[in-house]
Amino acid sequence: MPKTLYQKIWDAHIVESNGDTALLYIDRHLVHEVTSPQAFEGLRDAGRTVRRPDLTLAVPDHNLPTTARMDPSGTIIPIADPQSAAQLAALEKNTAEFGVPYIGATDRNQGIVHVIGPEQGFTLPGTTIVCGDSHTAAHGALGALAFGIGTSEVEHVMATQTLLLSQSxxxxxxxxxxxxxxxxxxxxxxxxxxxxxxxxxxxxxxxxxxxxxxxxxxxxxxxxxxxxxxxxxxxxxxxPDDKTFAYLKDRPMAPKGEQWDAAVQxxxxxxxxxxxxxxxxxxxxxxxVAPSVTWGTSPEDVVPITGRVPDPMSFADPSKQAAAQKSLDYMGLSAGTKLQDVEIENIFIGSCTNSRIEDLRAAASILKGRKKADGVKWAIVVPGSGLVKEQAEAEGLDTIFTQAGFEWREPGCSACLGMNPDKVPAGERCASTSNRNFVGRQGPGSRTHLVSPAMAAAAAVTGKLTDIRDYK
Amino acid sequence: MEAISSVSGRAYPFGRKNIDTDIIIPAKWLKTISRSGLGEGAFETIRAEEGNIFDDPEYAGSPILIAGDNFGCGSSREHAAWAMADMGIKAVIAPSFSDIFSSNAFKNALLTIALPQEAIDRLIEVAQSDPIHINLENQIVTTDFQDRFPFEIDPFRKNCLLNGLDEIGLTMQRDDAITDHEASLQQQHPWLVPAQ
Incomplete structure (x- = not known):
């Protein structure tokens, strides 16, 4: 019987199955500071160990400030927020105690967990990959079955290298x-x-x-x-295809030599x-498909950049009408406004969605020789990893960004989620390359418009949401 | 996990669709390294709204929340389930749930019960003044009137919930099978799961 790719990966990982629920083997587990402390605590309380530390990789990203991490003398700068500092310290301590490989905040390989997985060759085709973060879905780009899990499941994977799941x-x-x-x-x-x-x-x-x-x-x-x-x-x-294989070849944690050839087969x-x-x-x-932008507080609230803010009454579903009206009130928008007339005060280029080298190149190509508009108060670029940052600097992209009036930051989740000092002020708008425009996502009262890196760069130059095609 | 067989009491007639986990518990509350105390931050942005049901004395301490479609979408944060449990909620009834939220809720003995929109509409009406009863054993939601709404639940999850089973402990009993699987992977794909 012909099988989908999903079915093939699922079947290859069944340890046991009772029909409804399968015990699925997990090949790779990524860990970060926010969703792991309670899992490590659970292991400790029950006297359990991490079954396969060699298949686990930890890195801090969510809480970590994206400002300089060391002063010029090489001394580590302490983290000002005591709760963030405690959570980051807990990850370092827990990974040492349980023998889990850990990429620290000042390591050149540090970065957003979903950027470093593929970059290090930890993410491989045909594997099952989990992480206590819903954007683990990213790794599926390389043909891995990758999904986000909660902290209880993080603990379950740490203890058993498996998960109890029903098939999707x-x-x-x-x-x-x-x-x-x-x-x-x-x-x-x-x-x-x-x-x-x-x-x-x-x-x-x-x-x-x-x-x-x-x-x-x-x-x-x-x-x-x-x-x-x-x-x-x-x-x-x-x-996975030849592009996938070419991307992974010679990555530090990818197979080498004969094992590489067997893996590719x-x-x-x-x-x-x-x-x-x-x-x-x-x-x-x-x-x-046109260049797209969100107008509301749900990622499904999408229109082409040439469009207008919809009238809530235009939706057939009465509950969607009410939700759309609430969104417009929150976003400070009125029905019928052209998206290209919406003024923007903040620009965020980064996040696990759009912080890789190609994203930075796309944004820099728009910004080269240009400057951000006066109305744009805050514009930051946050590379997804230390390696992306090095590559961008080698290409001179950092200079293009700083000359355009952007701040060039250290890798991390940054203004995607309002957990670290990078936040959008209440009542202000941000053209953001991140993934969620939820109420309060980029900070309490923040108003997010999701866009591509090139569109974020163009908005920085004009001070308004802008059709990138006008920049050709 | 605590065993649970029924939930009975007043319900918050919330009803909103697409409630994401950033709404249930905003990111600033995620810096904790403990599971407890998150109730204080639960539904913070909704609680800032004038006349919201969470601060209405009529519904204070209700063990049931009635919500709209796609409840718990977005971030995988289990803090959402912890926060709701901390505010005393033991069950959520909605037309549908995000996959990750319903899994997180289950691990914390927080019931997620999917019922059709018509049933939700009726329960929201009842919840204005009267209690709602959930019987997990018989898989049915009832009211003090004539309402009877049967629901589906995965048999494995039902068994764990009724008996308060520790899932990690259960899986650890399958250690031989896991070890066998690893050994076969090492043979087939040595690059995938190295020998230890």
Whole structure:
């Protein structure tokens, strides 16, 4: 019987199954400071150990300030917020106690957990990968079954290297044709979420299929798969191909020599078989996708940049009408306003969605020789990892950003989630390359417009949401 | 995990759709290294609204929350389940839940019960003045009137909840099977799971 890629990876990881629930083996576990302290405490209280520290990798990212971490003499600068400092110290102490590999805050390899996984070759095709973070879906870009888990499950994986799960349904999102000029992977995934809604993928694993994804870079695929959770799907998948193999070859934790060759042979079998059935199928024409922007407080509140803020009464569902009105009140917008007339005070380029080298290149290409508008009070670029930062600096991108009036920061989650000092002030707008425009997400009262890196850069220059195609 | 077989009492007639876990517990509360005390931050932005149901004395201490579609979407933070448990909520009834939230809730013996929108509408009406009863053993939600709404639950989860089973302890009893699986992986794909 023909199988989907999801079914193949699922079947290969079943330790035991009773029909409804399977005990699934977990090949890789990423750990960060926010969702792990209670899990380590649980192990300690029960006298348990981490079963496979060698398959586990920890890194701080959520809480960590993105300002300088060492003074010029090389002394580590203490973290001002005592709660953040305590949580970060707990990760360092817990990983040492349980023997878990740990990339510290001042290590050049440090970065956002979903950036460093692929970058280090920890993320591999056909593996099961979990992390106490919903954007673990990102790793599916390399053909791994990767999903976010809660802290109790973090503890379960630490103790047993398995999870008790019931299988999800399969969903195909097929995008045929080619994306138009000025349309990025971020625009595409925002468009997809706008089409399927934030619950469209609930209970499903999405496989992204079609020519657009085949031609997309690994960085672009990571952006798309990352936001699967915003469409309700716990995981996204893209079949591994030559681009995937080229991306992974010689990464520090990827297999080497004969083992590499054997791995690639296996990875080549990881494709959905012809004739395999999906439980749900969504087909999108790439030509219909425009540069996209969100207007509301849910990632499904998406319109093309040429569009207008919708009238809440235009929605058929009465509860959506009420929700849209609440969103507009929160966002300080009125129905009918052209998105391109919306003024922006803050720009954030970063997050596990859009902080990789290609993202920074796309933003820098817009900013080269330009300056941010006077109305833009705060503009920051936060590379996804120390290695991305080094690469960008080698290409001179940091100079382009700082000359344009941006701050060039240290790697971390930054202004994506309002857990560290990088926050958007209440009542102000931010054109943000992150993944969630929820109420208060970038700080209490913050107003987020989700956009691509190039669109964020263009908004910085004009001080308004801007159609990137006008910059050609 | 604490065993749970029924929940009975007043319910918050909340009803809103797409409640994300940033709403249930904002990020600034996630800096804790403990599971307790998060009730104080639960639904903080909603509590800032004039006349919100969470601060209405009529519903104070209700063990049930009735919500709209896609409850618990967004971030995987288990702090959302911990915060709700800390404020005394033992069950959420909604048309649908995010996958990660319902899993997190289950690990904390917080019931997530999916019922059709018509049932939700009726329960919100009842909740204005009367209690709601959830019987896990019989998989049914009832009221003091004639209402009877059966619900589905995964049999494994039901068994764990009724008996308060420790899932990690259960899985550790399967250690031989896990070790066998690892050994076969080491043979097939030595690059994937190295020998220890």
């Amino acid at each position: 349904k399969s969903m195909e999102v097929r995008v045929d044709g080619a994306l138009n000029a000025g349309v990025s992977p971020k625009d595409l995934i925002l468009h997809i979420i706008g089409v399927i809604g934030t619950a469209g993928g609930t209970g499903h694993v999405i496989e992204y299929r079609g020519k657009v994804f085949e031609e997309m870079s690994i960085e672009g695929r990571l952006t798309v798969s990352n936001m699967s959770i915003e469409g309700g799907a716990r995981a996204g998948l893209i079949a 296996y990875w080549k079998t990881l494709r959905t078989d012809a004739g395999a059935k999906f439980d749900k199928s969504v087909i999108i024409n790439a030509a219909d």
